[in-house]
Amino acid sequence: MAAAALAFGVTLAHAGRSCEPKLPTATNVQRAMTLAERTAASLNASGAQVVVLGRIGQDLSKYGQRYSHLGFAYRDGAVWRVAHKLNHCGRAHAAVYRQGLGEFFLDDLHRFEAGVVVLAPAVQARLLPVLQDNARLARLHTPAYSMVAYPWAETYQQSNQWAIETLAMSQEPAATTRERAQAWLKLQGYEPATLRLTAFTRLGARMTAANVAFDDHPNHKRFSDRIETVTVDSVFVWLQRSGLGAAPHVIH
Amino acid sequence: MTRLIRSMIAAAVLATSLGSAKAHPTLSDASALSLLPVAVSVAAPVMILSAGAALTVVAVEASAAGTVWVLERASDGVQASVTLAGGLSVAAGTAVVVTAFSTGWVLSAAGQAVAFIPNEIGRALLHNERVTR
Numbered sequence: 001m002a003a004a005a006l007a008f009g010v011t012l013a014h015a016g017r018s019c020e021p022k023l024p025t026a027t028n029v030q031r032a033m034t035l036a037e038r039t040a041a042s043l044n045a046s047g048a049q050v051v052v053l054g055r056i057g058q059d060l061s062k063y064g065q066r067y068s069h070l071g072f073a074y075r076d077g078a079v080w081r082v083a084h085k086l087n088h089c090g091r092a093h094a095a096v097y098r099q100g101l102g103e104f105f106l107d108d109l110h111r112f113e114a115g116v117v118v119l120a121p122a123v124q125a126r127l128l129p130v131l132q133d134n135a136r137l138a139r140l141h142t143p144a145y146s147m148v149a150y151p152w153a154e155t156y157q158q159s160n161q162w163a164i165e166t167l168a169m170s171q172e173p174a175a176t177t178r179e180r181a182q183a184w185l186k187l188q189g190y191e192p193a194t195l196r197l198t199a200f201t202r203l204g205a206r207m208t209a210a211n212v213a214f215d216d217h218p219n220h221k222r223f224s225d226r227i228e229t230v231t232v233d234s235v236f237v238w239l240q241r242s243g244l245g246a247a248p249h250v251i252h
Numbered sequence: 253m254t255r256l257i258r259s260m261i262a263a264a265v266l267a268t269s270l271g272s273a274k275a276h277p278t279l280s281d282a283s284a285l286s287l288l289p290v291a292v293s294v295a296a297p298v299m300i301l302s303a304g305a306a307l308t309v310v311a312v313e314a315s316a317a318g319t320v321w322v323l324e325r326a327s328d329g330v331q332a333s334v335t336l337a338g339g340l341s342v343a344a345g346t347a348v349v350v351t352a353f354s355t356g357w358v359l360s361a362a363g364q365a366v367a368f369i370p371n372e373i374g375r376a377l378l379h380n381e382r383v384t385r
Contacts, residue, residue, distance in 0.1 A: 023364040023365060023366070024364070024365045025360070025363055025364060025365060026349075026351045026358040026360035026363060026364070026365045027363075028365075029358045029365045029368055030351060030353045030358060033353070033354075033355040033356065033368070033370075033374060033377065034353065034354065034355070036355070036377045037354060037355055037373065037377060040376075040377060078376070079376045079377075079379075081379055083383070095382055095383070095384045095385060096382075096383040096384040097380070097381065097382055097383060098379065098381040098383055099379055099380050099381070100376075100377045100378040100379035100380070101377050102355070102370075102374065102377035102378040103378060103379070103380055134383045134384075137383050137384070138383060138384045141384050143384070143385075
């Protein structure tokens with residue numbers, strides 16, 4: 001048993017204290033795979049080719065947020081794949097992955113529930129070829145990662161931020177840099193979430209986690225405890241408000 | 253034993269590892285890499301993977317494809333082998349229980365999953381490809 005536990009975590013184990021390898025329970029594997037199966041069925045029935053898919057990896061309700069992470073799910077023949085950016089076990093960098101719905105939900109979820117936003121047909125049509133193309137998926141990716149990266153800076157890039165910047169690039173041919181992608185997002189009315197994080201919380205987070213940094217935030221916001229970042233909930237609200245996507249629906 | 257295993261391997265399945273990283277507890281997990289590499293390879297008689305079956309991992313061997321476990325059913329001694337991609341391993345002698353559901357089978361020891369063996373439905377839901385470095 002000890003050997004098994006060790007093996008499960010071995011790839012990510014050098015991540016430091018915020019990375020504690022943990023074996024899932026058999027029940028949670030079943031629940032995650034069942035959610036993946038139901039999500040695939042729901043997406044098949046939707047007729048969509050591309051959706052935004054959110055998961056609940058942690059309880060963020062005290063920050064007014066429901067979902068913790070999003071990716072783009074797209075149809076690839078008979079199956080669905082998810083393009084998303086993942087942080088490596090608490091480390092200060094991250095990478096873009098293409099995974100199955102199974103892997104997307106096999107992540108020690110807080111709630112076994114998915115949020116889906118079907119993008120407008122024209123938006124899907126422009127985004128789909130990007131999701132199939134590794135070079136374009138990588139184009140606006142910045143490896144330096146902070147979980148609370150400022151949306152209007154380029155020092156770091158968290159995973160939801162990579163997603164909407166890549167969305168911007170797919171929709172606007174001129175958005176070939178992160179700066180231009182962010183300009184398009186502003187033009188389209190995207191508004192990040194504002195998290196209230198006290199100095200004490202910020203200090204604790206900075207000192208204990210390699211993947212949290214605040215030095216990219218403007219001082220006047222940071223020192224008034226307002227930390228703006230790209231959250232799934234803020235993206236869902238914006239997509240619907242802007243007409244780029246439909247209202248979110250939930251899959252259990 | 254190697255020949256036995258080779259002859260038993262009927263299907264290659266993918267193996268992944270289930271690991272999960274949580275970042276600072278007061279902040280979002282905006283994205284933890286789940287290495288649940290589950291997946292595995294099975295070999296077979298798959299029928300020993302029936303729900304509730306009590307199995308013992310009688311051998312653990314490295315192979316070119318990953319780690320091979322030889323499983324033995326407690327009730328009658330029938331054996332099967334499973335190949336796990338990656339470094340996942342358990343110690344020989346470990347007792348595992350099979351849980352069956354719509355996308356495959358979970359092998360668990362003391363309630364903790366040690367391997368996921370997808371069936372055809374499960375395989376369609378699994379894919380793991382790193383796009384950037």
